[in-house]
Amino acid sequence: MALHARSNSFPSRPHPIIEEVYELLCRLRSSEATSTSSSSICNKLSGLQDLHDSVDRFLQLPLTQQALAQEKNEKWTNELLDGSLWRLDVCGTAKDALLQTKECVQNLQSIMRRRRVGETGALTSEVRKYLTSRKMVKKTIEKAMKNLKGTENRSTFSSLNNDSETISIVSKLRDVEAVTLTVFESLLSFISSPKSQPNSSWSLVSKMMQSKKVVCEEETEVNEFAEVDASLQSLIGHKTSKSHSQSALNAHNQLEKLDACIQDQEDGLERLFRQMIKTRGVSLLNILNH
Known part of the structure; x- marks a missing residue:
């Protein structure tokens, strides 16, 4: 099965899988300019899973396997394998960061449910543990983000067999790597919640009070990780019993939202992780051993 049926007149229509890969790439690229809310990131993870599923079927096309299995192209095929392993590592880093944060979130929620009125010692101690854990996650x-920046150097097309079909295949796979990198950067940045992102729940409340209509019509970019960080910092900063109770209530509400956010992102990452393992184990290794 050929990717393109050769003709002496007009080029034929590309293989449907090629068109599918191209459409999914365009969709993910266009989403780069959208909001960085939790829902948008989950949508990107879902789109990335669909893309890698299409790539998996693309790699199983006979012409793709024949082109990449050629001895002269072995170097780039090995780069593909190295890249797939790197993507799995980054995905694992994100999964670990989410799991570590989720465990701390659930510990905090448990203590908040059990604590008595006026009791602050155990809660404050657990909050400090959470904030310490967050520092470790951010580091x-x-x-991981620095490692992502170091993956840009790739072999040149001169190392490939001088064939336009092979160059087209490699170019498309590089595009997939690039968009995967972008989505992972967005996810890791969201989990890390850099200072440039909104980090005050009170500023969000103020905006909502100023114009409820605007909030309804436009998506407000809320970073649940940053919201919890701010709420917990506020919690340990209040000394009086009344202010501490109010801060604890606010933190509890933010923790519930973060817990749901983490669950959605974990589900999306797990599905993507399984798809990438399948692509590496079934398609890429099969090409190398062709």
């Missing part, structure tokens, strides 16, 4: 993500 891990910072390291």
Whole structure:
């Protein structure tokens, strides 16, 4: 089965899988300019899973396998395998960051449900543990983001067999790597909740009070991780029993939202992780051993 049926007149229509990969790439690229809310990131993860599913079927096309299995193209095929392993590592880093945060969130929620009125010691201690854990998560993500920046150097097309079909295949797969990188960067940045993002729940409340109509019509970009960080910082900063209770209630509400946010992102990552393992294990290794 050929990707393109050769003709001496007009080029034929590309293979449907090629068109599908192209459409999914365009869709993900257009979503880069959209909001960085939790829902938008989950949509990107879902789109990325669909893209890698299409890539998996693209790699199983006979012409794709024949082109990449050629001895002269072995170097780039190995790069594909290395890249797939790197993507799995980054995905694993994000999964670990979410799991670690979720465990701390659930511990905090448990203590808040059990605490008595006026009791602050155990809760404050657990809040500090959470904030310490967040610092560790951010350091891990910072390291992962630096590693992402170091993956841009790729082999040139001169190392490939001098064939336009092969170059087209490699170019498309590089585009997939690039958009995957962008989605992972968005996810890791969201989990890390850099200072440039909104970090005050009170500023959000103020905006909502100023214009409820605008909030209804436009998506308000809320970072649930940053909201909880701000709420917990406020909680340990209040000394009086009344202010502490109000801050604890606000933090409890934010923790519930974050818990749901983490669950959605975990589900999306798990599905994507399984798809990438399938692509690496079934399609890429099969090409290398062709």
